[in-house]
């Protein structure tokens with residue numbers, strides 16, 4: 270093939286159902302690998318919440334593997350810790366109240382990604398989403414399309430949307446988040462794992478102008494990422510928008526462990542948040558006093574699914590493995606999924622290989638992503654001094670959190686892809702997706 274020969278498109282088309290970070294990353298991965306797709310988004314425009322999102326080293330590597338232009342866009346807009354000495358620092362941990370971890374205001378731990386590795390940095394969600402959107406051709410997207418069902422046909426799938434319209438494709442990937450319709454289709458409505466469950470925690474989110482934060486907290490605490498730790502809660506702050514804004518997420522344990530409201534995101538007045546942090550120290554109270562209109566988010570995740578695909582329909586991102594945000598890795602996992610899924614579909618010749626690709630995806634992605642869900646819940650309890658056998662024991666606490674983050678960050682995705690491709694080759698040689706040695 271000469272350099273002027275256009276690369277050959279795959280002779281099949283994938284419907285991506287949902288255009289959050291997961292669906293858009295997948296679209297970009299498909300586009301780069303010449304896999305025809307169409308993305309159906311339920312909203313009338315792409316949108317993200319007004320808050321920051323942090324990515325660790327594994328997520329950055331995944332962006333580069335899906336398509337290096339994602340990483341370039343991210344690097345252009347990400348905000349690093351302000352102090353040069355803190356380039357590899359993810360968070361400095363301070364005691365937000367007196368506890369076994371330290372006296373209120375005491376610095377007791379610095380979590381770093383290691384020498385020369387960029388620390389976990391925060392970017393405004395809407396800015397990151399805009400970067401992703403700019404890489405997806407507009408003609409490949411339809412808005413106002415809430416997928417309700419996906420049915421298998423003789424040559425692929427037919428998707429039915431809430432507005433009564435239909436679309437056909439060779440296969441579908443459900444990227445429709447933590448309230449996924451497609452998950453119910455894949456697992457069956459009677460499977461309890463098809464439904465999200467409340468994790469017993471909620472979080473206030475808000476953005477504070479950096480000048481106000483600096484006035485209250487000083488340069489070091491406002492302009493670098495910090496976690497304030499206490500009993501049954503923790504508060505995370507990090508600079509975003511090139512240091513113009515401080516992102517705040519303040520977590521609390523819900524005492525009765527229940528969430529009865531049908532809404533998961535509720536506007537709050539500051540009073541409610543002040544009451545929640547009334548017995549915390551001065552620094553935390555100062556942060557709370559700057560939260561103009563915090564939203565409160567109930568934190569739900571998905572129980573482990575026994576499979577991520579059914580025939581020609583597969584789940585990806587939160588729809589497959591929504592997790593709590595305590596280790597800052599859910600969106601990164603959706604980008605990892607996109608890399609493995611797009612690379613596997615690039616390996617097959619025609620639509621007959623799709624189910625095998627989904628099976629290989631399930632085999633390598635399900636163990637890692639489900640471990641994220643459990644380690645993230647456990648990590649949340651450790652952060653809130655509720656960790657089993659850890660509580661407020663400073664040494665155990667530090668070791669536990671360092672190990673959980675290392676597990677997430679040190680993944681070499683190329684190895685998982687190699688394993689999945691070998692599995693796919695095995696299936697091809699044996700003549701089908703069902704005939705495999707893999708125990709999953």
Ligand SMILES: Cc1cc2nc3c(=O)[nH]c(=O)nc-3n(C[C@H](O)[C@H](O)[C@H](O)COP(=O)(O)OP(=O)(O)OC[C@H]3O[C@@H](n4cnc5c(N)ncnc54)[C@H](O)[C@@H]3O)c2cc1C
Nearest residue numbers: 287289290291311323416446586587594597598599600601
């Ligand atoms: C408080 C909080 C903080 C977090 N912080 C971090 C962090 O710092 N780092 C990190 O990596 N992760 C973080 N996460 C997790 C992260 O936000 C998610 O893992 C990530 O956004 C999931 O992306 P997704 O595309 O899979 O799903 P979503 O973002 O939920 O996107 C789903 C999309 O599908 C659309 N949709 C829904 N239903 C349908 C349908 N039936 N048909 C068509 N379209 C549909 C929706 O409109 C939406 O656009 C955090 C989560 C929370 C709650």
